[in-house]
Amino acid sequence: MQTKITRMLNIEHPIIQGGMHYVGFAELAAAVSNAGGLGIITALTQGTPEKLGNEIDKCRALTDKPFGVNLTFLPSLTPPDYPGLVETLINKGVTVVETAGNNPKAWLPILKENNIKVIHKCTSVRHALKAQDIGCDAVSVDGFECGGHPGEDDIPNFILLPRAADELKIPFVSSGGMADGRSLVASLAMGAEGMNMGTRFIATKEAPVHENVKQALLAATELDTRLVMRPLRNTERVLNNTAVERLLEKEASLGKDIKFEDIVAEVAGVYPKVMMDGEVDRGAWSCGMVAGLINDIPSVQELMDRIMNEADSIIAERLAGLQT
Numbered sequence: 277m278q279t280k281i282t283r284m285l286n287i288e289h290p291i292i293q294g295g296m297h298y299v300g301f302a303e304l305a306a307a308v309s310n311a312g313g314l315g316i317i318t319a320l321t322q323g324t325p326e327k328l329g330n331e332i333d334k335c336r337a338l339t340d341k342p343f344g345v346n347l348t349f350l351p352s353l354t355p356p357d358y359p360g361l362v363e364t365l366i367n368k369g370v371t372v373v374e375t376a377g378n379n380p381k382a383w384l385p386i387l388k389e390n391n392i393k394v395i396h397k398c399t400s401v402r403h404a405l406k407a408q409d410i411g412c413d414a415v416s417v418d419g420f421e422c423g424g425h426p427g428e429d430d431i432p433n434f435i436l437l438p439r440a441a442d443e444l445k446i447p448f449v450s451s452g453g454m455a456d457g458r459s460l461v462a463s464l465a466m467g468a469e470g471m472n473m474g475t476r477f478i479a480t481k482e483a484p485v486h487e488n489v490k491q492a493l494l495a496a497t498e499l500d501t502r503l504v505m506r507p508l509r510n511t512e513r514v515l516n517n518t519a520v521e522r523l524l525e526k527e528a529s530l531g532k533d534i535k536f537e538d539i540v541a542e543v544a545g546v547y548p549k550v551m552m553d554g555e556v557d558r559g560a561w562s563c564g565m566v567a568g569l570i571n572d573i574p575s576v577q578e579l580m581d582r583i584m585n586e587a588d589s590i591i592a593e594r595l596a597g598l599q600t
C-alpha cells in the first residue's frame with residue numbers, strides 16, 4: 277500500500293510505532309522497520325547522547341530499513357541534554373524524528389538543515405496547524421483514546437481525524453486506539469495517510485519488556501484504563517492498578533491543591549520497574565483503551581502482515597462489495 281506517508285518515509289506499509297518510554301528500544305524499532313513499518317527509538321529512555329548513539333548503532337545493526345527517534349519535550353527543572361541528543365541523531369544519520377510534548381519550533385531549523393523528516397505528535401487541530409506552520413513534514417494526530425498523554429480537550433478520533441483532514445495541508449497519521457486492519461482502513465477513510473500504534477506494539481514477541489506487562493495487556497479490557505494527573509493539566513491515560521487507585525484517591529481528596537510532590541510515589545521512576553522488572557502494580561504506566569482489542573502476542577511481522585492483509589480484504593471485498 278502506498279500513501280503520502282510511505283513515500284515520505286520510504287517505508288512499505290503506512291504504520292508507525294510511536295515512541296514509548298522503556299519500550300521503544302532498538303529491538304522493537306528494528307522489528308517494526310524490518311516488517312515494513314517505521315520503528316522508533318525513544319531518546320529520553322536512553323537519557324544521554326552517548327547511550328542514544330549506542331542504541332542507534334544497535335538498531336542499525338538489526339535493520340537496514342529506515343527508523344526514527346522520538347524526542348519528547350517535557351517541562352523539567354533539570355532538562356535532558358536535548359542539544360546533545362539532537363546532535364547525536366544527526367551525526368548518526370537518522371532520517372526521521374517524531375517530536376512530542378512541547379512545541380518543537382526551536383529544533384526545526386537544525387533538523388530540516390540535515391534533511392530529517394519531522395513528524396510532530398499532537399492531540400488537537402490547533403496544535404497540528406501550529407506544527408504545519410513551523411515546518412513539520414507531517415503530524416501524528418493522537419485522539420482521546422490514546423495511551424500516554426491525550427491532552428486536555430478529550431476529542432476522540434472519530435471527530436479529531438476528519439477535523440484534521442479538513443484543516444491540514446501536510447499529511448497526517450492517526451494515533452490512539454489503533455490495533456488492526458479495521459483501524460487502518462478507517463483512518464484512511466477519515467483522511468489519514470497511515471496510522472501510529474503504541475500499546476498494540478507492546479504485546480508483541482519482540483517488545484523488550486517483561487512478560488507480565490504483555491499479560492497485563494491481554495487481561496485488560498477497554499474499561500481498564502484511567503486518566504491520571506488531570507488536576508495538574510498533565511493528563512495521562514494509564515492501566516488501572518492498585519497504585520493508580522491510590523493516586524486517584526489522592527486527587528479526589530486533595531482537589532485543586534494537589535501538587536506533583538503528592539503523587540511522586542505513584543508516578544516517579546515507575547517505568548523501569550514495570551517494563552524491565554515486571555512490577556506491573558508499581559505505579560502509573562501508559563496504556564491505551566485499545567488494550568480491549570489486544571488478544572494475542574504475535575511477532576511484529578505477524579502483526580503487520582495481519583493488519584495489511586485485513587486492510588486489503590476490507591477494501592477489496594467488504595467495501596467494494598457494498599457498491600452497487
Ligand SMILES: Cc1cc2nc3c(=O)[nH]c(=O)nc-3n(C[C@H](O)[C@H](O)[C@H](O)COP(=O)(O)O)c2cc1C
Pocket residue numbers: 293294295296297299318346348375376377397418421422423424425451452453454472473474475476561562563564565566
Ligand atoms: C507505555 C507507553 C509509553 C509511552 N511513552 C511515550 C513517550 O515517551 N513519548 C511519546 O511521545 N509518546 C509516548 N507514548 C505514546 C505513544 O507513542 C502513542 O502516541 C500512543 O501509545 C498511541 O495510542 P495507543 O496506545 O492507543 O496506540 C507512550 C505510550 C505507551 C503505551
